[in-house]
Amino acid sequence: MTDIADLPFAMYDAFTDVPYSGSQAAIVLNAGQLSTENRMRIARQIGVPATSFVDRIEGTTVSLQFFSTVMELPMCGHGTLCLITRLVDLDLLPCDSDDWHNATLDLPKGKATVKYRRNTNGRIEVMLDVATATFAPAALDMDRLATLxxxxxxxxxxxxxxxxxxxxxxxxxxxxxxxxAMNRLQPDFAGLAAFCIENGLETVAAFSTDVIAVDRHLHVRDFCPAVGVSESAAAGTTNAALAAYLFRNNLVKPEGADLFEIRAEQGLKLGRPSQITSRIMVSDGDITRLQVGGIATRVIEGKLSLPSPDSGPLSQQ
Known part of the structure; x- marks a missing residue:
């Protein structure tokens, strides 16, 4: 009979306070002994857009990896919201007041700063520092893209x-x-994946400044078949890039001195409405800090069953 080892596991929905909306991510704790191959297998089995594997927590530094169903991800905005909320829920990260707390994500390609707090509704609000994108004209076959x-x-x-x-x-x-125009989008995902791979793209972020909710600035649909997700219900890194796009095209007004806040709606066509907030801090007209975030909601928790090391290939290193 096969011996079974259990790892703590949970699934959260990001950028929403309503279960079964937003964008899904899973969190696997105590994952330090899992090989990259086995993390990939587990991520495929779970089947959500992102799964985080936490190797260790030292103070407020979290060492981990993110995986989609087809590849390791260098960063994941919605996965970070779910991860930090999970760790606070389990008292693995401190959150003893409504002041902002700091945490560090230690990822294979570098470190990232996260701020989090308990808001006035008692929910955990998470803001991730992300790199400001560089921009270049889209030298693409735009007619072919429209057809796709x-x-x-x-x-x-x-x-x-x-x-x-x-x-x-x-x-x-x-x-x-x-x-x-946004409502007419009906992508050929196989063709779009090939187009993205040919042109070195990872997501196609279609957006409009024409919105449904009056408190939003952007209506977003983000197509990501090249990285394993046909369409994302909520994408933090994409929205951060779009916020920087709006800023550089003078399409947003400051919320305060040198602070811009861009609020997006996403996931409506998927029946998973999401609200994503990006914050831009500037000095002398240049972006000095870019953050993206929101809240996450738990939908599932339990244990992930794995064969013991001498029982089969899943747990071999």
Missing amino acids: LGITPDDYSSSLPAEVASADFIHLCLPLRDLD
Whole structure:
């Protein structure tokens, strides 16, 4: 009979206070003995857009890796919201007041800073520091892209440029004319994945400044078939790139001295509505800090069963 080892496991929905909306991410604790191959297998089995594997927690430094169902991710905004909320829920990170607390993510490609606090509703608000993207004109076959997206070139914005934003991921920032154009999007995901791979893109972030909720600045649909997710219900790194795009195109007004806040709606077409907040701090007209975040909601928790080391290939290093 096979011996079974258990690892603590949970699933949260990010960028929402309502279960079964937002973007899904899983958290696996005590994962230090799992090989990269086995993390990939587990992520595929779980099947959500991102799974974080926590190797260790030392004070407020969390060593981990993120995986999608097809690859390791260098960073994951929505996965970070779920991770930090989970660790606070388990008292593995301190959150003893409504003041901002600091944590550090120690990832294979570098460290990232996270701020979190308990808001006035008692929910954990998480803001992740992300790299500010660099931008370049989109030198792409835009007619072919329109066909792959199920729209026509007339649906592109006539006043805003399509640009490629490069940071932790490479995003095509694709402004559309209005909500009608957004609603007509019907991507050919296989074709779009090939297009992204051919052109060195990881996501196609279609957006409109025409919105449904009056307190939002952006309506977003983010297509990511090249990295294992046909469409993301909520994407932190994508929204951070779009916030920087809006800032550099003078499309947002400051909330206070040298502070801009960009609020996006996403996931509505998927039936998983999400609210994503990006904050930009500037000095002398340049971005000095870029954060993205929101809250996350637990939907599942339990244990992940694994064979013991001498029982089968899943736990071999």
